[in-house]
Amino acid sequence: MELRGHASKIYVLRIGHRPGRDRRITTHVALVARAFGAHGFVLGDVVDQRVVESLSKVLKTWGGVMHVEQGVDSRKYVIEWRKRGGVVVHLTMYGVHIDEIISELRSLSKDILIIVGAEKVPPFFYTESDYNVAIGNQPHSEVAALAIFLDRYYMGSELYSTFKGAELVIEPSHRGKKVVRVAKENN
Numbered sequence: 001m002e003l004r005g006h007a008s009k010i011y012v013l014r015i016g017h018r019p020g021r022d023r024r025i026t027t028h029v030a031l032v033a034r035a036f037g038a039h040g041f042v043l044g045d046v047v048d049q050r051v052v053e054s055l056s057k058v059l060k061t062w063g064g065v066m067h068v069e070q071g072v073d074s075r076k077y078v079i080e081w082r083k084r085g086g087v088v089v090h091l092t093m094y095g096v097h098i099d100e101i102i103s104e105l106r107s108l109s110k111d112i113l114i115i116v117g118a119e120k121v122p123p124f125f126y127t128e129s130d131y132n133v134a135i136g137n138q139p140h141s142e143v144a145a146l147a148i149f150l151d152r153y154y155m156g157s158e159l160y161s162t163f164k165g166a167e168l169v170i171e172p173s174h175r176g177k178k179v180v181r182v183a184k185e186n187n
């Protein structure tokens with residue numbers, strides 16, 4: 001997905017995932033990443049085929065091109081991302097308020113790796129991230145934090161995106177469900 005005026009790429013790194021217990025919420029992180037304009041979803045340190053399958057199914061039906069990876073070493077991934085000139089943003093309630101940082105991040109025009117955690121985030125990610133960003137300084141959810149970060153970053157424009165290769169497209173309506181099947185030659 002190309003968002004007008006944004007050449008840089010955003011990847012989301014999900015750390016601390018516990019297969020079974022976190023499957024639903026990690027799937028939601030992946031779906032929010034896709035729907036709100038991220039270009040990549042990376043599941044750190046574990047493999048969970050069910051999460052990747054759910055994301056792939058949505059990509060196939062509703063479109064969009066995303067880099068998807070799992071089982072990577074999260075620490076190495078962060079180090080490599082920074083070595084390649086990208087910026088690392090860790091979302092945490094202990095961080096600096098998003099309003100203090102978001103325009104600076106936008107103006108950097110650099111690729112951004114957004115880290116979202118689960119129960120307990122190791123100190124490494126606080127110290128090695130370029131920015132520790134809070135979506136308000138109250139505990140809530142990685143899904144909400146990611147959605148709000150992306151929405152603030154793209155200033156709402158991501159909600160108007162179209163997704164390449166979609167088999168189905170929704171026709172917005174006041175009542176009911178209108179879904180159109182896209183002809184193969186238009187994909």
Ligand code: SAM
Nearest residue numbers: 091092093116117118134135138140141142145
């Ligand atoms: N004590 C954790 C923390 O450091 O934010 C809360 C754990 S919360 C169950 C799981 C994840 O949600 C966190 O790792 C963080 O990525 C995200 N999160 C929760 N509240 C947040 C907030 N207010 N701002 C930014 N991210 C938040």
